[in-house]
Amino acid sequence: MSDSRNARLFRLALWAAAGAAAVLIPFYLDGFWLMAGLFAMSAAVGAIGLNLLTGATGQLSMGHAFFLAVGAYTYVYLSSESDDHLAGLGLPTGVAAIGAILAAGLAGGLFSPISARLKGAYLGIATFALIFLGQYLMHGAEAVTGGYNGRAVPPLTLFGFSFADTPELIVLGIPFGALERLWYLAVLVLIAAAWFAKGVLTGRPGLAMNTIRDHETAAGVMGVPVSRYRAGVFVLSSMYAGLAGVLLALVFQRTVPDYFGIVLALDYLAMIVIGGLGSVGGAVLGAFLVTLLPQLLTRYSDSLPLVAQPGTSGGFSPAEAARILYGSVVVAVVLFLPAGLLGLAQRVRQRLPGGLPHPSTPSRSAP
């Protein structure tokens, strides 16, 4: 019994540490770290959505970046005022954010007749086409999107509180600019998004989704309304992407079409594969790793071994070294951690006192 109490204490300590970090980071770390954290949290929200669709329901989507773009651009369009070049509706920003999430969900719903008819790689290819459609729209519909150079993002204002650098706000001697304010918003949004997705996954819908993934015919026979579920999950996943898009737009303070391309869509797939398919924690872990690792490597590349300073010959340039390291980590995870990083974390936890033995470890009572 004391074992399980230890485990509980350990978990409590872990959560307390995470909570403390979430509260304290804006007080101590500079803009680069806040920016990196905000990118990671936004990506985590998007990755949770993709994991519901691809990891839990087995619907391969390579068009996730398109729905992020729908969210980001809809928010900008709804909340901006019109001027001579650009159209906008000038709605309150909170309403615009909700509208953007709904618009992304609607886009997912419009795509569901296609997603209901296709499976596996074919669905992947069809969703991949969305990326190109998105690029075409973002570059073409200049009145809405601003074309190549994108559009400025109006800062979010909720109940009179503005998530921007102005008006000045100083908390306990620390100036709170846009990044510090957005940090807490992102933490709350991520917690809410994770909590909701966990509820979906652990409840009846989650069971139905996993059954669809593992054996669609069996799911149908058991009375799961397969096509309705598949469409529903697609919509939900798109809404998550829309929410992530809104967050990203607020962090970037400008939306540009270049960002929402193929690389981003593949990054999201990498996140859920590396983190662990089909779970909320896995999506968050993977999103943090994929978003933070390249940035950290680039920033600290000067002090890595085998790396030459820019402008000298011999060795890799810091940027190349960062790329190679990042690639190696991805390959290593895929090769040696079939359940992703979350699977590794679970194994570690089972080794800890109070953890249940892993099914794969032979029990000690066996002769």
Added chain:
Amino acid sequence: MSRFRLRAGVVGAVILALAATSCASDKAVDGEAAVGADGVKHGPGVTDDTITVGMITDLTGPYAPLGKSISQAGRLYFEEVNAAGGICGRKVEPLVRDMSYDVQKTVSAYTELEPKVAALPQFIGSATVASVRDKLEASGPLTLALAWAPSILGAQSIQMTGTTYAVDVVNGVDFLVKERGLKAGDKIGHIYVEGDYGDDSLAGSKYAAEKLGMTVVEQKVKATDADMSSQVSTMEEAGVKAVILSIAPKQTASFVGVAATTGLKVPMLGSNSAFAPQLLATPAGPALLGDFYVLQASSPLSADLPIMKKIIDGYKAKYPQDGLDNGVMAGYTGSMVIGDALKKACENKDLSRAGIISAHRSQKAWDGGFGSTYDFSDPSQPPTRSTFILKPDADALGGLKIHKDRFTADLAASYPVTAS
């Protein structure tokens, strides 16, 4: 569950206490802008013995070769400056960050560098500059943007070098009229890549054609299109008298190479981003040495100027492995512009961000020894409107020699450059 509540309460209290002691953190608000021991007002990136500058460049993306040359030439300039005693008695330290032409990495790099630097002597790419444009405009350091789209004009802190794509093309059309006998009623072909580079170039050719009573036969291509055969045959059928190419170097090689075999014998002008010296070693090399010219606002490396010799010798000595391209010139000049702004700001005893920008903007006729003067006083206009007509030459350094010296056509002088 009261025990849990007690624990949670303790944890919460500890967190609050930590937050309350955060005045020990580096981020705490400090007082007014410091003044150095020598009475010079300090801004971000300036201390009593160093001035930090930043470069946001592309070392791993599509512009990697150029980014490398620009960064290395920038370092070279600042090393020379430091060897000569620095600026304002302070050493200049460049911080280089790679963003591989990726918007998210650009925003991260800018967020990291912005509080640390006094100026940004290099920032590559119009899409990347656009992604942080609002921040630069609001409170950014003096930035040299290596992009020639009009969309980056109009901010006090952002400085374009050279001129916009459109102005280059207008000068190019003027050259065709004066020296190649084009006249009213003729058709000019224009192949352009989608994006602001192509769009702005096209705006230039259309403006010039309209004023001169000509028509433009336009063909839009994607950045990924490799084969220009169909564009060549379109131009042949239309009977154009000249072709302007606002595309990527490899596409230029394809177009000029195909045109040489099919018999489209007209003069061709490439925008400043349509040519790379490496093309001369490809099968299209001989064709490029034919009736093909490059429009460029800055002096080529082969220009007969003492400063050019100095840059080339210095670069070869420091980076013997690397070839010389236009990036060397661009990087050195850009850093020189920033260096001169810092020197001027030092004379005014004000190295704050606003001080550096206003020192820079006070220069109406900056001359770095490149035989031209730049007017930095109006942020909404490019600093020059003159263009060189260059001709590819296998023996010239950087692959280009001057065909027609820098000039500003009347049409280019009156062309309305509108900042966004």
